[in-house]
Amino acid sequence: MFRFMIQKLIHKKWMVICLLIGNILLIAIACSNPMYKNASLQRSLTKQISDHIDSTGDSPAVITIQSAMTNGGSGKEQYLEMSELADTVMDRMGLIQTDKVQYLATMKSNASSLMEREDNRKGHTMRIASLTGLENHVKLISGRMYSDKVTDGVFEAIVSQKAFVKANLILDEEMEFRDEVDNNGNPIVVKVVGVYTNSETNDSYWVNSPSEYVTECFIAPELFEKQFVNIDKQSYNIESTWYDFFDYTRLEPGNVDHVVKLTEEYVNKYNNRLTRVKEPLYMPILKEFLVSKKKSVATLLILQVPVLVLLCAFIFMISRQMLDLEQNEMALLKSRGSSKWQIIMIYLLQSSIITGVSVIIGLPLGMFMCRVLGSANGFLEFVRRSYLNVTVDGQVLLYCLGAAVISIAFMVLPVIKDAGVSIVNYKQLKNKIKKSLWQKVYLDLIMLLVSIYGLYSFNGRKENMIMQMLSGESVDPLLFLCASLFIISAGMVALRIQPILVRIVYFVGKKLWHPASFASFLQILRTGAKQKFMMVFLILTVALGIYNATVARTILSNAEKTIEYANGADIVFQEKWKDNSAFLVSTPEYEAEEDLELMYTEPDYKVYESMPEVRSLARVLRNEVSFYKDNLGKNVMPASVMGINTKEFGETINFDSSLLPVHINEYLNVMSVDREAVLLSMNFHTVEQIDIGDTITYMDEEKGPVNGVVYGFFDYWPGYIPTQYSVNDEGVVESSGNYMIVANLSHLQSVWGITPYQIWLKTDGDSRFIYDYANENGVQFTELKDKAAEMVDVRNATLFQGTNGILTMSFIVVLILCSVGFLIYWILSIRQRELLFGVFRAMGMRKSEIIHMLVNEQIFSSGLSVVIGGIIGSISSVLFVPLVQIFYSTTEQAVPLEVVSERLDMIRLFGVVGAVILLCMVILGILISRINISQALKLGED
Amino acid sequence: MKEGQDIIIKTCDVMQSFPTAAGEFVALNKINIEIAAGALTVLRGRSGSGKTTLMNILGALDYPKSGQVFVNFKGVQRSGSQGSGSPGSDEPKAGSPESGVPEAGVDLASMSDKEREEIRRRKIGFVFQSVALIPMMTAYENVEFALRLAGYKGDRAARTKEVLSLVGLKKRMNHMPQELSGGEQQRVAIARAIAHKPDIVYADEPTAELDSGTSIVVMKLFRKLVDEEGITVVMTTHDVGLMEAADYMYELEDGEIQ
Numbered sequence A: 001m002f003r004f005m006i007q008k009l010i011h012k013k014w015m016v017i018c019l020l021i022g023n024i025l026l027i028a029i030a031c032s033n034p035m036y037k038n039a040s041l042q043r044s045l046t047k048q049i050s051d052h053i054d055s056t057g058d059s060p061a062v063i064t065i066q067s068a069m070t071n072g073g074s075g076k077e078q079y080l081e082m083s084e085l086a087d088t089v090m091d092r093m094g095l096i097q098t099d100k101v102q103y104l105a106t107m108k109s110n111a112s113s114l115m116e117r118e119d120n121r122k123g124h125t126m127r128i129a130s131l132t133g134l135e136n137h138v139k140l141i142s143g144r145m146y147s148d149k150v151t152d153g154v155f156e157a158i159v160s161q162k163a164f165v166k167a168n169l170i171l172d173e174e175m176e177f178r179d180e181v182d183n184n185g186n187p188i189v190v191k192v193v194g195v196y197t198n199s200e201t202n203d204s205y206w207v208n209s210p211s212e213y214v215t216e217c218f219i220a221p222e223l224f225e226k227q228f229v230n231i232d233k234q235s236y237n238i239e240s241t242w243y244d245f246f247d248y249t250r251l252e253p254g255n256v257d258h259v260v261k262l263t264e265e266y267v268n269k270y271n272n273r274l275t276r277v278k279e280p281l282y283m284p285i286l287k288e289f290l291v292s293k294k295k296s297v298a299t300l301l302i303l304q305v306p307v308l309v310l311l312c313a314f315i316f317m318i319s320r321q322m323l324d325l326e327q328n329e330m331a332l333l334k335s336r337g338s339s340k341w342q343i344i345m346i347y348l349l350q351s352s353i354i355t356g357v358s359v360i361i362g363l364p365l366g367m368f369m370c371r372v373l374g375s376a377n378g379f380l381e382f383v384r385r386s387y388l389n390v391t392v393d394g395q396v397l398l399y400c401l402g403a404a405v406i407s408i409a410f411m412v413l414p415v416i417k418d419a420g421v422s423i424v425n426y427k428q429l430k431n432k433i434k435k436s437l438w439q440k441v442y443l444d445l446i447m448l449l450v451s452i453y454g455l456y457s458f459n460g461r462k463e464n465m466i467m468q469m470l471s472g473e474s475v476d477p478l479l480f481l482c483a484s485l486f487i488i489s490a491g492m493v494a495l496r497i498q499p500i501l502v503r504i505v506y507f508v509g510k511k512l513w514h515p516a517s518f519a520s521f522l523q524i525l526r527t528g529a530k531q532k533f534m535m536v537f538l539i540l541t542v543a544l545g546i547y548n549a550t551v552a553r554t555i556l557s558n559a560e561k562t563i564e565y566a567n568g569a570d571i572v573f574q575e576k577w578k579d580n581s582a583f584l585v586s587t588p589e590y591e592a593e594e595d596l597e598l599m600y601t602e603p604d605y606k607v608y609e610s611m612p613e614v615r616s617l618a619r620v621l622r623n624e625v626s627f628y629k630d631n632l633g634k635n636v637m638p639a640s641v642m643g644i645n646t647k648e649f650g651e652t653i654n655f656d657s658s659l660l661p662v663h664i665n666e667y668l669n670v671m672s673v674d675r676e677a678v679l680l681s682m683n684f685h686t687v688e689q690i691d692i693g694d695t696i697t698y699m700d701e702e703k704g705p706v707n708g709v710v711y712g713f714f715d716y717w718p719g720y721i722p723t724q725y726s727v728n729d730e731g732v733v734e735s736s737g738n739y740m741i742v743a744n745l746s747h748l749q750s751v752w753g754i755t756p757y758q759i760w761l762k763t764d765g766d767s768r769f770i771y772d773y774a775n776e777n778g779v780q781f782t783e784l785k786d787k788a789a790e791m792v793d794v795r796n797a798t799l800f801q802g803t804n805g806i807l808t809m810s811f812i813v814v815l816i817l818c819s820v821g822f823l824i825y826w827i828l829s830i831r832q833r834e835l836l837f838g839v840f841r842a843m844g845m846r847k848s849e850i851i852h853m854l855v856n857e858q859i860f861s862s863g864l865s866v867v868i869g870g871i872i873g874s875i876s877s878v879l880f881v882p883l884v885q886i887f888y889s890t891t892e893q894a895v896p897l898e899v900v901s902e903r904l905d906m907i908r909l910f911g912v913v914g915a916v917i918l919l920c921m922v923i924l925g926i927l928i929s930r931i932n933i934s935q936a937l938k939l940g941e942d
Numbered sequence B: 001m002k003e004g005q006d007i008i009i010k011t012c013d014v015m016q017s018f019p020t021a022a023g024e025f026v027a028l029n030k031i032n033i034e035i036a037a038g039a040l041t042v043l044r045g046r047s048g049s050g051k052t053t054l055m056n057i058l059g060a061l062d063y064p065k066s067g068q069v070f071v072n073f074k075g076v077q078r079s080g081s082q083g084s085g086s087p088g089s090d091e092p093k094a095g096s097p098e099s100g101v102p103e104a105g106v107d108l109a110s111m112s113d114k115e116r117e118e119i120r121r122r123k124i125g126f127v128f129q130s131v132a133l134i135p136m137m138t139a140y141e142n143v144e145f146a147l148r149l150a151g152y153k154g155d156r157a158a159r160t161k162e163v164l165s166l167v168g169l170k171k172r173m174n175h176m177p178q179e180l181s182g183g184e185q186q187r188v189a190i191a192r193a194i195a196h197k198p199d200i201v202y203a204d205e206p207t208a209e210l211d212s213g214t215s216i217v218v219m220k221l222f223r224k225l226v227d228e229e230g231i232t233v234v235m236t237t238h239d240v241g242l243m244e245a246a247d248y249m250y251e252l253e254d255g256e257i258q
Helices: A002-011 A013-056 A076-093 A161-166 A221-228 A253-269 A282-335 A340-374 A394-418 A423-430 A443-460 A462-470 A477-508 A515-567 A646-652 A664-673 A682-686 A745-752 A768-777 A787-796 A798-832 A834-842 A847-886 A903-929 A933-939 B051-058 B113-123 B139-150 B156-166 B182-195 B212-229 B240-245
Strands: A062-069 A097-106 A109-113 A124-131 A138-143 A154-160 A174-181 A187-198 A216-218 A238-246 A275-277 A376-378 A571-575 A614-628 A636-644 A677-681 A695-700 A704-714 A723-727 A733-737 A740-744 A758-763 A781-786 B007-020 B023-031 B034-036 B040-045 B066-071 B124-127 B200-204 B232-237 B248-253
Touching: A002 A013, A002 A340, A013 A253, A013 A282, A013 A340, A013 A394, A013 A798, A062 A076, A076 A097, A076 A238, A076 A253, A076 A275, A097 A221, A124 A174, A124 A187, A124 A221, A138 A154, A154 A161, A161 A187, A253 A275, A253 A282, A282 A340, A282 A394, A282 A477, A282 A515, A282 A798, A340 A376, A340 A394, A340 A798, A376 A798, A443 A462, A443 A477, A443 A847, A462 A847, A477 A515, A477 A847, A515 A787, A515 A798, A515 A847, A515 A903, A515 B139, A614 A646, A614 A745, A636 A646, A636 A695, A636 A745, A646 A664, A646 A758, A664 A677, A664 A704, A664 A740, A677 A682, A682 A704, A704 A740, A704 A745, A740 A745, A768 A781, A781 A787, A787 A798, A798 A834, A798 A903, A834 A847, A847 A903, B007 B051, B023 B051, B034 B232, B040 B051, B040 B212, B040 B240, B051 B200, B051 B232, B113 B124, B113 B139, B124 B182, B139 B156, B139 B182, B156 B182, B182 B200, B182 B212, B212 B232, B212 B240
Parallel strands: A124 A216, A154 A187, A636 A740, A677 A704, B040 B232, B040 B248, B124 B200, B200 B232
Antiparallel strands: A062 A238, A062 A275, A097 A124, A097 A238, A109 A124, A109 A174, A138 A187, A154 A216, A174 A187, A571 A758, A571 A781, A614 A636, A614 A695, A614 A758, A677 A740, A695 A704, A723 A733, B007 B023, B007 B034, B007 B066
16 A cells, blocks of 8 residues: 555656645744744844843843841741742743842941041941842952951941942941840941942842942841841841842743733732832833734734635645546545545555655744744845744644644545545546536625625724724734635636636637637637636735735835834934033022023034035924913913924925925925914814914913914924824723924024924935944934834834735745646646647647647736736735734824835736746746657557 | 559658667568558558558658658649648649659658648648547537648638538537547547548548447448548558458558568
8 A cells, every 4th residue: 555655656746746845835834933923022022121221221130029027026927928939930930040139138227336436427327238149249449348257246248339428437347236136135236348339330130229228238148147037036127128030031922921910910919018029120011012912923823824725725726636637546446445444544644744744844944934034124025134043842843733734634635525436436527527616606706795895894993993903903814814805706706707708809800710829719718617726826826916015015115104204304313402400400509590591502513414424404493382272371282383494394304295285395485484484283273273374372381482373284294293192001092182383493492592402314314323423422312213223123023024024925935836836737737638739730730839829828817817816916905905004003103004016016026927937838838849749649549 | 553543652661660678679661652542541450560650650740760751742842842832722733643653742751840740731631549639629610620720711611511511420510529429529530630621631540449330430431531522541450340441451560561
C-alpha cells in the first residue's frame, strides 16, 4: 500500500508540488500570526516602557509593597503576609525578578547629638533605617561604609548628602535616639561614619532618589533586623517597604493581562494603615498596551482570514484535480476489493506525509515571513529595520497543529465522496456534464446581496463604529467578512456574465472567425466550467490586490494627513524662553519690585531660518483664552487663539486646500487687510450666532483682553481639531467642540507684548537637524512635533505594520497561488488536449495558429478575469475602505476620510500579474512546440 | 495498376528509423509503393509492422529518414511554391497527370513544415483509429471547421450538410461527439476528412475500435466514396475480412513490403 502511494506521488509530482506549496503557505501563514504578534507586541511593549524611562527617568518595572508594625505587636500578621507577598509576587505574576530591595525604618524621632556643638541645635528629626544592597549602589563622598557590628553599643550609619547638609551633621558625630531604647532601656546611639550619593545616575535601584532620604540613618540591614524586628515580641514601631524589580524586556505580552489584574487586586486589597501595595507606575502603560493589543490581535487575525480561506480552497481544488486524475486507479482498487476505508487510509497517509513535509518547511518559512512583516513599510514596500525577535512557543505549535489538521481534512475530504465509486459508476459519471452547485442555487447572487445588505447596515452604524474604535475595539470581523464576501461573490457573478460576453463576440463574427479563433471560442463556451476555478482565482488575485493596496495606502495616507493637519507644519516647536519670573516673587532675601511685569527674552528665530534644511518659517502664537459671549465679559467660554503672520504662515503650512471652499491663501489675504481681522471656526457661527463684521472680545487672564473684527469662518485650519474625542474613566466616549480664533500676530503682540510663540518649519523632509542643533547648543524645547518622526512611529506601530505586512503578504500568497494554479491548470489542460492539438496539427493547423487559439482563450478567460478583478477591486475599495479605515483613525481625526489608491501600486500589481501570465504563456508555448503530432495522435490510441 | 489510372503518390526508397535503448530500430526499409488516384488502397500488416509509420510519412505528418515521397496533387507545383494560387481551382498545373509518370510530382519529404501544413490543410483528409473528433464541436461544426481550415471558398454550410448526408448523418448533425455512437462518430470523421475535397484521404485503422457490424458499414462508406465520388483513399488495417473492399493492397512486415 505504501509503495503504491509513493509511486502515485512520484507519478504526479507536479500536483504534489502544488499541494506542497499550498500546504507550506497555509502552515507558514498560520504560524506567522502568533509569532509576529508576540514579537511585535513584545517590541512595542518594551519600547513603551523604555520610552517612559527615557522621558521621566523613572523605571516603571517595580512593585512597591509596604507594611508597618507597632511596638504593641499589632500589624504582626500583616507584616508576615506582606513579607511573604514580596517574596512571591514575581512568581505569582510570572515576572522575571531582577532585584529585590527591602527598606526598613523606625519612626521619625528626635535624635540629639552627643557632641558639643557650636550651633547648639538640640537635635534633628531622624530615623534609623536600612536598605538591602545599599553598599553596592552608593558612592561615599566622605567617610566610610558602616560596619555590620555594634561596637560599644553604637550603631554605625551612613546618611545621604542632603540629610548630612540639612541636619548639619559632622562626620563621626554620634546621635542618641531617646524614643528608641534597647533591651536594657538605654537609648540607641547611632554614629554617622559616612556620607553617600548614588553611584550611577540611572541606577534603577533608587526608586526614590538618594536625596529623598533626608532623615534616614542607614545602618547595616542585618543589624536592623536583629535589633528592631522581632516578630514574636515586637518592641519598636517600624515600617517596611519592599521593592520588587523585574525585567521589563522579558515581560511577555500574553502575560500583561494577568499582571494588570493581579496588580489591581493587590492595590485594592492592601490599602490601609498597616499594609499597602502602591499603584505601580507600569499600570497606565500596561493598560494602554492592553487596549492596543486587543485591537491589533483581532485586526491581524481578521486580516489573515481571507487568505487562509483561499489557501484551503486552493488545497481543496488541487486535491480535487489530483483525484480526478486518480479516479481510474481508485475505481480499479475498489473493483479489486479494497474497502472504502482502505482507500481513505491511503489518502490519509498520503496527506499526512505531504503535511509533515509542509510543517518542516512551513515553520521556518513562517519565521521568515515574520521578519518580512517586521520590515513592511507600506503595501509591497519594505525597508531595512531591526529584526523582530521571533520565537517558537506553545501557541505557535498549536496554530501549526491546527493548520496541519485543517489541511489534512481538506485533502482527505474529497476522497470520502469518491471512495465509494467503482469503475462502472466512474465511466458513467465521466460523461455527465455537471453544473456547479453554487450556480444551481444562485449562491453567488445570494452572497452578493448579503454583502451589500451588510455594507448598507454598516454604513448606517458609522457613528457607532467610531465610538467602538475609540474605545479600543478592533475592526469588526463582520465588516471584513462582508468585504471578502463581496469580492468573492461579485467574482462569481461575473463568471456568469463571462460566457454571455464570449457568446456575443462569437456570434457577431461567427461566419468570419479565423479557424483558430473559432475553435477557441467553442473551447471557452463548451468547456468553460473547468476554467471557472482558475478564473475565480485570477479575479480574486487582482481584486484583493487592489483592495489590499487601497486599504494599506489609505490608512497610511490618512494617518499621515491627520498628523500633517494636526501639526500644521513639518516641524512645530517652542523653545524654552528665558524670562524675569525669578524677580517677580519675593523671598526673605529679596523683595520684588511691585510693578514689575513678566518679561520674556525672545530667542533669535532667524537662526532657524538660515538653516539649509529649512525652506520657510512661521511664528505662531497659540494661547488659551476666554471668549466674551456678551460685551461685559460676564459670560465667557474657553477658546484658543492662534496668532499668525499671514505671509509666512501661508508659505510654511501643510494644508490640503480642498478642505476649504477656496484656497487658504484667500483667507490669509483677507486677514492681512485689517490688523484686527480675525477668522473664526465655524462653530462660532453655527453655535454662537456670530456673523461676519461682528466685533468680538477675548481675554487672557494675565495678558488682558483683545478685540477682533470677524472676517470669515472656516471648517478646517492647520492645527485645528474641530471635535475632540476622549474616553472617560468608565470607558464611555465623550466629544467636545473646539473653538478657535485666528488673529494677526502683530496685533496680539501689540496688546499682549512679546510672549512665547511656536515656530513652524517647512523642511526638505529631514528633521534630524533640529535635534542636532538643540543638542549642540543646549536649546530646550517645551514642545516639539515632528511629522517625520511621528510618521515613523505610525509605520512602526504593531497595528499599522502588521496591517501592511499582512495585506502585502496575503497579496503575495494569492499571487503565488494564482500563478501556480494558473500554470498547473494550463499544463494539465494542454496535456489533456494533446490529442486534440495533434488532430488540429494533422488537419494542417500551424503551431502559430494553435498558439493564436490559446492566446484567444487567454484573452477571454484570463484577460477578462483580470479586467473583472480590476473592476471588482475598485468597486469594493470605494465601498468598504472608508468603513475599514475608521478603525485605524485616531482620537484626533479631523480631516475627512479619503480613499486613496496610488498609481504605482496599480502598476506594480498589474505588472506582477501580467508577468505571471506572460511567464505561463511562455512555458505553455514551449510545451506546445514540443508536441509531436504523430506522438500525440498515438496517445489517442491508448 | 489498372490501365489509364493516374498515380497520385509514388515513394522512392523511403526509410524510417527510431532510436531505442537497444539501438536504432528500423521501422521502414526501402519502401517503394505507388498509390493510384480514385482507388482504395489498403496497407496491411500486423501491429508494429510499420503501416502507421508509413501512413504518417505519406500524410506529411512525419519526415522519413531518407527517400522521397512524390505527390501529384492538383495545384501543387514542383517548385514547392504551392498554395499561393487558388487552392480550390481545378487547373491542372502540376505534373502531367495523363502521362502517369509520378516523377513529375513534388517530393513531400523535401518540403518545409509550412508547405506541408498547407498540403495537409487543403489536399489531405485524415481519419484516425481512435475517433478524433473535436470534442467541443458538434458534428456539424467539426465538418465546418475543416472547411474553414482549408479555406473552402464555396458555401460552407451547404457543403457541410452535403457531406453529412453523404455519410447518412444529416439528422444528427447538431449532436456533440459524445452523444454519438462509435460508428456515427467515425462517419462524422470521414465526412470531415472529405469535406474540403482533398486529393487523398488517409484512414489509419478506421475500424479498429468498432464492432464488426459497424466496421462493415464504415468500409462500405469508403467504398461508396471511392466509387461514387472518385475519392482516393489509403487505409491501413489488420482486419482480413475488410480487405475484399480494396482495389490495391500492400502488405507490410517488419518494415518491408512483401
